[in-house]
Amino acid sequence: MSKVKLLIEMDGDRNIAAAAEMGLDASADGEKRMRRSKTVTAAEGVDGVEIDTEFGVTAMSDIAGGGSFAAFDFDFDAAPPETEEDDASLENFDAQPEVDECYVMRAEVDEKDAEKAAEALMKKSGVRGVYADVPMVPQMICPGSPPQGTDRTVESRLCTSALRRAGADGDGVLVAIVDTGINMAHIRSKGKNPGFDAARSWVPRAGLTPGNLPVGHGTMCAFDACIAAPKCTLLDIALLQSNRTGATRMEGFLSDAVRAYQHLIRVMRAPRRPGETRSLVVNNSWGMFHPSWDFPVGHPGNYSDNPGHPFNRIVTTLARHGADILFAAGNCGSDCPDGRCRGVTTRAIYGANSHPQVLSVAGVDTTKTRVGYSSKGPGRLARNKPDISGYTHFAGSGVYAADGGTSAACPVVAGVVAAIRTKRPYIAGNPSRSPASIRRMVTSTAQDLGTRGYDFSHGYGVVNGCSIARQLRPIIIDICRLRPHLCRPIPVPPDICRRFPHLCRPRPIPVPPFPRPIPRPPLPIPPFPRPGQEADLASYDDMDLSSGEAGMLDLSDASALEELSMDELADLFYYIGQYQALEGAGDASPAPSGGDNKPSGGCGCNG
Amino acid sequence: MTQDQPTVMVQFRYEGEPPDPVEVAKRFSIPEEAIDADFGVIVTDEVEQLCTILVPIDIAETINEQLGRDMPEGSPDEGSFSNPRIAPFGPPED
Numbered sequence A: 001m002s003k004v005k006l007l008i009e010m011d012g013d014r015n016i017a018a019a020a021e022m023g024l025d026a027s028a029d030g031e032k033r034m035r036r037s038k039t040v041t042a043a044e045g046v047d048g049v050e051i052d053t054e055f056g057v058t059a060m061s062d063i064a065g066g067g068s069f070a071a072f073d074f075d076f077d078a079a080p081p082e083t084e085e086d087d088a089s090l091e092n093f094d095a096q097p098e099v100d101e102c103y104v105m106r107a108e109v110d111e112k113d114a115e116k117a118a119e120a121l122m123k124k125s126g127v128r129g130v131y132a133d134v135p136m137v138p139q140m141i142c143p144g145s146p147p148q149g150t151d152r153t154v155e156s157r158l159c160t161s162a163l164r165r166a167g168a169d170g171d172g173v174l175v176a177i178v179d180t181g182i183n184m185a186h187i188r189s190k191g192k193n194p195g196f197d198a199a200r201s202w203v204p205r206a207g208l209t210p211g212n213l214p215v216g217h218g219t220m221c222a223f224d225a226c227i228a229a230p231k232c233t234l235l236d237i238a239l240l241q242s243n244r245t246g247a248t249r250m251e252g253f254l255s256d257a258v259r260a261y262q263h264l265i266r267v268m269r270a271p272r273r274p275g276e277t278r279s280l281v282v283n284n285s286w287g288m289f290h291p292s293w294d295f296p297v298g299h300p301g302n303y304s305d306n307p308g309h310p311f312n313r314i315v316t317t318l319a320r321h322g323a324d325i326l327f328a329a330g331n332c333g334s335d336c337p338d339g340r341c342r343g344v345t346t347r348a349i350y351g352a353n354s355h356p357q358v359l360s361v362a363g364v365d366t367t368k369t370r371v372g373y374s375s376k377g378p379g380r381l382a383r384n385k386p387d388i389s390g391y392t393h394f395a396g397s398g399v400y401a402a403d404g405g406t407s408a409a410c411p412v413v414a415g416v417v418a419a420i421r422t423k424r425p426y427i428a429g430n431p432s433r434s435p436a437s438i439r440r441m442v443t444s445t446a447q448d449l450g451t452r453g454y455d456f457s458h459g460y461g462v463v464n465g466c467s468i469a470r471q472l473r474p475i476i477i478d479i480c481r482l483r484p485h486l487c488r489p490i491p492v493p494p495d496i497c498r499r500f501p502h503l504c505r506p507r508p509i510p511v512p513p514f515p516r517p518i519p520r521p522p523l524p525i526p527p528f529p530r531p532g533q534e535a536d537l538a539s540y541d542d543m544d545l546s547s548g549e550a551g552m553l554d555l556s557d558a559s560a561l562e563e564l565s566m567d568e569l570a571d572l573f574y575y576i577g578q579y580q581a582l583e584g585a586g587d588a589s590p591a592p593s594g595g596d597n598k599p600s601g602g603c604g605c606n607g
Numbered sequence B: 001m002t003q004d005q006p007t008v009m010v011q012f013r014y015e016g017e018p019p020d021p022v023e024v025a026k027r028f029s030i031p032e033e034a035i036d037a038d039f040g041v042i043v044t045d046e047v048e049q050l051c052t053i054l055v056p057i058d059i060a061e062t063i064n065e066q067l068g069r070d071m072p073e074g075s076p077d078e079g080s081f082s083n084p085r086i087a088p089f090g091p092p093e094d
Helices: A015-020 A028-036 A040-045 A086-092 A111-120 A151-158 A160-165 A185-187 A217-228 A254-268 A309-318 A405-424 A435-444 A465-472 A534-542 A558-562 A565-582 B023-026 B059-069
Strands: A003-011 A057-059 A104-110 A127-131 A175-179 A234-239 A280-284 A324-328 A361-363 A388-391 B007-013 B041-047 B051-056 B080-083 B085-088
Touching: A003 A040, A003 A111, A003 A324, A015 A028, A015 A040, A015 A057, A015 A104, A015 A127, A028 A280, A040 A104, A040 A127, A057 A217, A086 A151, A111 A127, A127 A175, A151 A160, A151 A465, A160 A217, A160 A388, A160 A465, A175 A217, A175 A254, A175 A405, A185 A217, A185 B080, A217 A234, A217 A280, A217 A405, A234 A254, A254 A280, A254 A309, A254 B007, A254 B041, A254 B085, A280 A405, A309 A324, A309 B051, A309 B085, A324 A405, A324 A435, A361 A405, A361 A435, A388 A405, A405 A435, A405 A465, A435 A465, A534 B007, B007 B059, B023 B059
Parallel strands: A175 A234, A175 A280, A280 A324, A324 A361, A361 A388
Antiparallel strands: A003 A104, A003 A127, A057 A104, B007 B051, B007 B080, B041 B051
16 A cells, blocks of 8 residues: 655644754654654544654744745755755744744655545644645756756855855955956956956967956856855956857867966966965866767877876876866766767766866756756766766856856856865965865765765765855864863962073063162061971972962963062062072073073963 | 967977977977967976977877887877867856
């Protein structure tokens, strides 16, 4: 007997609210709270109804469209919060009124009993409605599909606010758009205001002005890179400016790319301006559509499968210089490939687009569903390609109806990489700042899609700005709260100057005009040590300093010294001087650390 | 070299400093004007000391013979390589 699923809309109570807050992953606690609810118990009491505890309970306000059931999102993501809306809904949970909240849970029932069960459920207290949970197949994006969402949706998916709060916004990072050229005026007219460096841009021939090229594919890519890296500095590397007679669309030759990469290597090697980092992110939303464009596989001069090809070599060289290089995977996905693929959809990630030292980017729409034209792996140079998925096919730059293709997915991820580089700038020789470590960070934080773990459709999953932002947030450890004994002021014994003479060297302090010599009351303890007290003095060496048992002089707190009046300071130094004189100020005891007579950090003696 | 003439990239090893187009022309006994002046001589792998020029296919064959590209002992890193056209992966076309 086949089963059908029912969605039960119900009032909230404290237990349901708690279960919903715990999420949809049906933790044991969540299930317990769910079963404590009277509404859930009543629903379970209906003959043949089995509550789906794995589905859990969902607050309708967490679902797109708020409390409107008509807008229920059947693809609601069951993963932990991955967008700003998800985050916000959890953060604000406590502040939301409980009584008016509406929740939904799922139940299973035999198909023949479904109608009767629904009627019985409707009679239960707290149940607002019962609906069929119809199986849905997501609509796949294909060439010509209308845009899904906008660049704002992508911002939300990438948690750009969280990235910015973590200080990751592309500031100080160069982003080279290797493409058809950029039109900065258009990008600014669309509300993005990145930096632009004309001097370090490149055009393949005279007569082209970087940053002022016709609005087209390159401008779209530049706009999309600014979604996650609004403060990056763009370089216009206008590679795809055909110089062939009769060319009908923006195209180029791979030799132009070799020239462009030579320029980028020079950029990486050139001295940086003051305050600049060495971070360079290189976006490549281009490639080959068909193997016939290349020498055949097996030919020694082939590009697609040959790591020794000059372009694949120079990609390695640029990566070795520390650039983060991203390539779009291509638009030859088997479900609905670009017409230029001419039906070739297997092993369609050619040449550098599958280079082991680049991030190869597949495309998903804003619902995290793979777009049908996104090329699938394996790659030709490295097998596990693509590496990662980025968002595409959304309304954004205004250059096209949709910023589409893996062309748009690639700069979306490039922007995230640039944002990371603001916080983790490239430092030559530091393995944690290498391009490989950034690739690892991007792939290891990705939200897994498709089959569990790596797959040839999505790579390691969709780029996850939320998770990256969490990794980039500075770790603040309140050491004094966790380990209070480390932060107790350490009392300093009176023989501090004998043991650490460098701390007690008299230092010039500004003293206002004062009658000299300063009249001093007789010292309480000269000479020191007094006869018979040598043993007491020696015992200081073995004393438990943390115990404070001897009423010691605390010099660890500089602010305490600042509170002393000039008279009191003079008294203190007079005392120290007297003590030094008695002990022999020239006694060259070794400094406790370093031995360079520098005051120890944290000690108030250093004035 | 005319713009529409089919070209290939030729990669070869150098010793010491990367050569300039004049030195390359002399080394392979080819006319200097056969080497694409805009492309010049580009170091593609400084570790392996490989550089690349852009030349018409017939000139590349002359160089291949000298590099022993078609010989069994020829280096797979040296010789002529394809110069395919490339295009943006822009909004996909039907």
